[in-house]
Structure formats: structure tokens, C-alpha cells
Amino acid sequence: MKLLRVLPLSKELLRQTVEAGEIVIDATAGNGNDTEFLAEHVGENGHVFAFDIQQQALDSTYNRLSSLNERVTLILDSHANVQKYITGEVGGAMFNLGYLPYGEDLSIITEPDSTIKAVERILGMLKVGGIVTITVYDGHIGGDIERDALLDFVKNLHQRDVHVIRYELINQRKNPPFLIALEKMRSFTTPRRVE
Ligand SMILES: C[S@@+](CC[C@H](N)C(=O)[O-])C[C@H]1O[C@@H](n2cnc3c(N)ncnc32)[C@H](O)[C@@H]1O
Numbered sequence: 275m276k277l278l279r280v281l282p283l284s285k286e287l288l289r290q291t292v293e294a295g296e297i298v299i300d301a302t303a304g305n306g307n308d309t310e311f312l313a314e315h316v317g318e319n320g321h322v323f324a325f326d327i328q329q330q331a332l333d334s335t336y337n338r339l340s341s342l343n344e345r346v347t348l349i350l351d352s353h354a355n356v357q358k359y360i361t362g363e364v365g366g367a368m369f370n371l372g373y374l375p376y377g378e379d380l381s382i383i384t385e386p387d388s389t390i391k392a393v394e395r396i397l398g399m400l401k402v403g404g405i406v407t408i409t410v411y412d413g414h415i416g417g418d419i420e421r422d423a424l425l426d427f428v429k430n431l432h433q434r435d436v437h438v439i440r441y442e443l444i445n446q447r448k449n450p451p452f453l454i455a456l457e458k459m460r461s462f463t464t465p466r467r468v469e
Contacts, residue, residue, distance in 0.1 A: 277443070279443065280409055280441065280442070280443070280450070280451050280452060280453045281409060281451075283441060283453055284368060284407035284409055284453055284455070285308075285311055287405050287407055287455055288311075288312070288315065288366045288368065288405060288407060289315060291365070291366055291403060291404055291405045291457075292312075292315055292316065292365040292366040292404075293365060294315075294316060294317040294319065294320055295316065295317060295319040295320045296316055296320050296363075296364075296365030296366070296401075297316075297320065297321050297322075297323070297360065297362060297363070297364050297365060298312045298315075298316055298320065298321075298322050298323075298364060298365050298366045298367060298368075299322070299323050299324075299325070299353075299356065299360070299364055299366075299367035299368070299396060300312055300322055300323070300324040300325070300367075300368050301325055301353040301356070301367055301368065301369045301392055301396065302325065302326060302353065302368075302369050302370045302371065302384060303324040303325060303326040303331050303332060303335045303348065304326065304331050304334070304335070304370060304374050304375065305331065305334045305335065305338065305374070305375060305376070306324070306331075306334055306335030306336075306337075306338035306339060307338075308368045308370055309322055309324040309335050309338075309339065309346060310338055310339060310342060312366075312368065313339060313342040313345045313346050314342065316345065316365070317345075318344075318345060320345060320365075321345055321346070321347065322345060322346045322347070323346075323347050323349060323356075323359060323360055324346055324347070324348050324349065325349045325351060325352070325353040325356070326348075326349075326350065326374075327350070327351065327352055327382070328374055328377065328379075328382060329350060330374065330377060330378060331374050331377070332348045332349075332350055334374075335348060336348060347359070352388050352392070353369075353388065353389075353392035353396075354387075354388040354389075354391040354392045354395070356392055356395050356396055356399070357395055357399070360399060362399075363399065363400070363401045364396065364399045364400050364401065364404065365400075365401055365404055366400070366404050366405050366406070366407075367396045367400070367404075367406045367407070368406075368407050368408075368409075369384075369389065369392070369393070369406070369407065369408040369409065370408075370409045371383075371384040371389065371408065371409065371410050371411055371417075371420060371424075372384060372411040372414060372417060373414060380414075381415075383414060383416050383417070383420075384420060385416075385420065386419060386420045386423035386424065387423075389408075389420060389423075389424060390423060390424060390427045393406060393408065393424075393427070393428070393456070394427075394464065394465065397436060397456065397458060397462075397465050398462065398463045398464055398465070400458045401458065402458050402459065402460060402461055403457070403458065404457070404458050405455055405456065405457050405458075406455070406456045407453060407454070407455050408424070408453070408454040408455070408456075409451045409452075409453055410424065410451055410452050410453070410454060411449070411451045412449065413448070413449030424454070425440075425454075428454055428456065430467045430468050430469075431456070431465050431466070431467060431468075432465065432466035432467060432468055433459075433468075434459060434460060434466075435458070435459055435460060435462055435465040435466050436456050436457065436458060436459060436465050437456070437457045437459055438454065438455070438456050438457075439453075439454070439455050440452060440453070440454055441453040441455070
């Protein structure tokens with residue numbers, strides 16, 4: 275296996291664990307790259323729920339998807355409210371943190387509290403053996419605060435409930451992203467934390 279970059283590795287982990295026909299989540303739709311990947315992967319019997327708090331992002335995602343829109347529900351709400359929209363087991367989920375690339379307001383960013391709530395809730399809905407990937411950018415204002423809060427949260431998840439990895443290329447310039455991936459190890463509604 276080659277040393278994949280962060281986004282390709284994130285997709286590869288989901289390719290290996292999400293089955294055709296499953297429900298999956300794009301927690302940060304943005305311009306729809308990940309939604310498109312997930313919609314292709316789950317096939318015509320699967321479904322993607324894609325969240326974003328900006329209409330501009332959902333419009334951009336809608337335009338990218340064309341006929342794949344049939345397998346996608348676009349939701350203008352915070353991913354922290356995921357339980358309002360999805361019942362049933364989830365096969366996998368992707369987060370891509372930060373601001374909307376090419377967006378009108380680059381000060382609209384993912385925030386620590388809602389990101390952590392969403393990760394915790396999605397872990398509860400995930401199948402055992404399912405994976406949540408989080409691509410973390412920390413170069414923008416506020417990115418370091420979200421990074422630290424998220425790392426504190428995931429590092430303290432009980433190892434019997436969730437396995438967590440951090441993956442990064444460490445010789446790159448210009449604040450490259452890193453990947454956090456979480457695998458659900460047993461059935462639970464809320465993951466235990468180690469105090
Ligand atoms: C880095 S972009 C995502 C890029 C996207 N995955 C793609 O393929 O183009 C981050 C997105 O998260 C969105 N966002 C910020 N806070 C959010 C929240 N609480 N719930 C859902 N989306 C949020 C932003 O509006 C932005 O569009």
C-alpha cells in the first residue's frame with residue numbers, strides 16, 4: 275500500500291467499510307466532493323444525508339450531483355442535529371472541517387462544540403465496524419481551538435468502544451490537513467469516555 279494523502283485515505287477507509295445500499299452521512303457538504311463520492315459508493319439503493327449550515331454550500335453540492343441527487347438528502351442545519359433527520363443504522367460518515375472553499379463568508383467555520391456533539395451522536399448511530407473520518411484543517415483563525423478540543427474528545431473515548439487513529443504527512447508546508455478516523459468496536463448509544 276502506498277502512503278496515501280489524507281483525503282484519499284479517508285475515502286479508502288470508507289470504501290472498505292461501507293456496503294452498497296447503506297445510509298451514510300456527509301456531515302459537512304461544502305462543495306459536494308465527499309457527498310458525490312459517498313453517493314457513488316452506496317449505489318442506487320443507498321442514501322446519503324448531507325449537512326451544511328450554508329445554503330450556498332447545499333446549492334453547490336446540488337449542482338455537482340446532477341442525477342445522483344436522487345440518492346441524497348441535503349439538509350440545511352447543523353450536523354449537531356443529526357438525530358432529527360436520520361433513524362436507523364448508519365454505515366459510515368465523513369467530516370471535512372473548516373470553511374467553505376470559494377465561499378462568500380470564510381469566517382463561517384465548523385466549531386468545536388457542534389463538531390464534537392455531531393461526532394458523538396453519529397458514533398451512536400453507526401454500525402459496529404463502521405468508520406467516521408474527520409479531515410482537520412487548523413491553519414485558519416479558530417482552527418487550532420477546534421483541533422485541540424476535538425483531539426481532547428477523541429483521545430478520551432474508551433478504547434473498548436472506539437478505536438481512534440491520527441494520520442498525517444509531517445514534511446509538508448502550508449498547514450496540510452490531518453486525518454482522525456474512528457472505528458466503532460461495540461454497540462452503544464453514547465460512547466464511554468475515560469476520565
Ligand atoms: C471544508 S468545508 C467542506 C468541504 C466539503 N466536504 C467538500 O467536499 O467540498 C466545511 C463546511 O462545513 C460547513 N459547516 C460549518 N459548520 C457546520 C455545522 N455545524 N454543520 C454542518 N456544516 C457545517 C461549512 O459551511 C462548510 O461548507
